[in-house]
Amino acid sequence: MRSHPARIEGRGLRFGVVVARFNHLVTARLLEGCVGELLRRGCARDDVHVAWVPGAFELPQAAERLARSGRYDAIVTLGAVIRGGTPHFEYVCSGVTDGVREAMRDTGVPIAFGVLTTDDLEQAWSRAGGSHGNKGEEAALAALEMVNLCASIEKGPPGDAA
């Protein structure tokens, strides 16, 4: 049996990061976490390109454009959808989750989902650098792992002669 290694290595890779301006105090912290993780893993600062969009609903379109440009090894989407008193929350949540999934499926480029969907602001804060970590960092790690896995799948697992 041979395994594809789970590698979290960013050297030489280029990332597009799309971040929603809505709830920007939260999303700025997700962005900080995401970029920090990419740099810690060896990415060059100039190889991380950030695009802001109005809200989470717009993330899929920008993510798809970045993916289709051919300039990036992976994309990270960052947003914070916080439940209000109306069904709007559900529409934005399903729009962004379906949209990001479809963009990844249609382009074949790894697109990490760093979008918080929480009942209140407190839950969002705790996941943007608080007691529940920083989901921006987690999304960066997922993107890094998927890029490396896709590359390994292309060339075969280590030691494979075929």
Ligand code: INI
């Ligand atoms: N966008 C968010 O990113 N988070 C939210 O919590 C949110 N709420 O609650 O409405 C939100 N709405 C805006 C939406 O993403 C679009 O930008 C807007 O509908 C214009 O298309």
